[in-house]
Amino acid sequence: MPIKSISCVSVTSHDRSHRTKAGELFTSETRFLTVDGGHIAYDDTGGDGPLILAIPGMGDLRSEYRLLRPILQNAGYRVVTMDVRGFGETSAQWPDYSAHAVGCDALTLIEHLQAGSAVILGNSFAAGAALWAAHDAPMHVRGVVLLGPIVRDLHVSWFAMLALQLGFAGPWRIWFWVTYWNSLFPTRKPVDQGRVKAAIMKNLREPGRIAALRTMIGLSKADTAALIPRSRVPALVVMGSRDPDFPDAEAEAQWLATQLHADSLMIDGAGHYPHTEMPERVVPALLSFIARVHG
Numbered sequence: 001m002p003i004k005s006i007s008c009v010s011v012t013s014h015d016r017s018h019r020t021k022a023g024e025l026f027t028s029e030t031r032f033l034t035v036d037g038g039h040i041a042y043d044d045t046g047g048d049g050p051l052i053l054a055i056p057g058m059g060d061l062r063s064e065y066r067l068l069r070p071i072l073q074n075a076g077y078r079v080v081t082m083d084v085r086g087f088g089e090t091s092a093q094w095p096d097y098s099a100h101a102v103g104c105d106a107l108t109l110i111e112h113l114q115a116g117s118a119v120i121l122g123n124s125f126a127a128g129a130a131l132w133a134a135h136d137a138p139m140h141v142r143g144v145v146l147l148g149p150i151v152r153d154l155h156v157s158w159f160a161m162l163a164l165q166l167g168f169a170g171p172w173r174i175w176f177w178v179t180y181w182n183s184l185f186p187t188r189k190p191v192d193q194g195r196v197k198a199a200i201m202k203n204l205r206e207p208g209r210i211a212a213l214r215t216m217i218g219l220s221k222a223d224t225a226a227l228i229p230r231s232r233v234p235a236l237v238v239m240g241s242r243d244p245d246f247p248d249a250e251a252e253a254q255w256l257a258t259q260l261h262a263d264s265l266m267i268d269g270a271g272h273y274p275h276t277e278m279p280e281r282v283v284p285a286l287l288s289f290i291a292r293v294h295g
Contacts, residue, residue, distance in 0.1 A: 030089055033112055038091030040105050042082040044113070045069070049076045050142075050294040051115045053106055056081075057124030057148075057272075058216045059177055061088045061203060063196060064123060067279045068286070075287055078115060082106070084126060086212030093208045097216045099125050099151075099224050103132030110140045119290050123147040124245075124272065125216065128224035134233035143234040143293035145286060148243055148272040149256060152225035155247075164217070174204045177213065184272035186242045228259045235262035236289040238282055240270030263289060 032039040043062065052072055056064040062081040072079045083090035084102050094101070106129060110118050117140050122130035127149030134141040167176035178201050185193070204210050237260070239246075239253035246252045250266055257264035265285045267274040275282045 032089075033109055035105055035108050036094065036096075036101075038085070038094055040082055040085075040091075040109060041089030042080055042109060045073045045079045047073075047076075047078045049078045050290075051110070051113065051118040052077045052079050052121065052290065053110060053118045054079065054081045054121040055084060055102065055106060055123070055126040055129055056087075057126055058084065059087060059181065059200070059204070059213045060123075061196070061199060063199065064273065064276060065121070066192075067190070068121075068275055068283070071279070071283055072287075072290075077290070080109070080113065080118075082109060084129075086209055086216065087203060092206060092212055094212070097212060098219055099128030099221065100132045102126060102129035103136065106130070106133045107137050107140055110137075117142045119143045119145065119293060121145045121147060121275075122149070123275070124150050125221070127151055128221060131224065131227055131231055131233070131235075135227055135231060138233065141233055143236070143289065145236045145238065145289065146256070146262075147238045147275050147282075148240060148245070149237060150245060151221060151228060151256065153221050154245070173210055174201055177204065177210075184244065185277050186240075186244070186271045187269040188277055190276055228256070231260055233260075234289075234293045235260045236285065237262050237264040238274055238285070239264070239266055240272060240274040240277065241266055241268045242270060243272045245272055 030041050030043055032041055054065040054068070056062055062083045065081045069079050069081065085094045085097050085105065086092055106120060119142050120130040120133055122144065127146035128151045130144040130146065131151065134144055167173065178197055181200065182197060204213065237253050237257045239249050241249055243249040253264050253266060265282070267278050267281050270277045
């Protein structure tokens with residue numbers, strides 16, 4: 001499959017402050033970068049440390065990284081988290097919701113920050129966005145950390161497909177999504193899970209967001225899968241052994257790590273969000289990898 005070209009263009013940016021409630025209360029400035037006719041919302045710990053850009057999965061918020069953010073900051077890194085197209089404080093409506101487009105947004109943000117090259121953390125479909133960013137501008141991406149990565153089309157049974165269609169067919173669609181999201185933490189839910197769940201539900205009630213989610217779920221990942229054998233960026237694959245998105249999570253992690261010549265870390269008992277469900281087991285390998293690629 002040929003690699004699709006996407007032009008990354010930033011128009012302008014502006015800042016405003018607000019108070020974020022996700023996990024423990026902390027004050028975070030939300031900044032906005034105008035891209036492709038919409039705006040990308042992000043926050044930035046600031047400082048002179050090496051740059052880390054963290055990208056959440058679809059239907060989620062940048063608060064997904066609330067447990068890693070202070071740890072990485074305390075380790076001396078400048079941590080930026082962004083909301084992806086369709087969700088959080090980022091614009092809801094876009095002409096393109098693909099992983100490639102989100103990777104383009106990541107590059108535009110990295111260039112805007114003028115803080116040097118970054119290590120990109122990407123969860124779920126955003127793992128593909130991290131790989132695209134590294135492919136399109138390798139000089140801006142030191143390494144990628146792929147958390148519960150979904151980077152190729154997986155077989156979906158007719159029953160699961162029917163359940164998905166019914167789940168998004170009626171006024172229960174937001175309840176359906178957050179119930180599914182909640183199931184992705186099979187062993188240990190974070191103490192603030194209820195508040196984060198409520199925040200996701202509130203966000204998805206905003207105009208255009210549930211439509212964006214439905215669009216993203218239906219997108220093929222064949223273009224990202226075709227990119228993988230050509231990827232040369234240093235990578236760390238982190239997978240929960242009980243990730244319900246895969247029939248065999250360990251086999252998927254091994255396949256991807258082999259394709260990328262990457263390091264891999266299996267978190268026994270964790271689901272689709274190992275960095276949120278069991279951050280204490282992810283952090284040592286994460287810090288070691290980032291220190292190595294950032295030099």
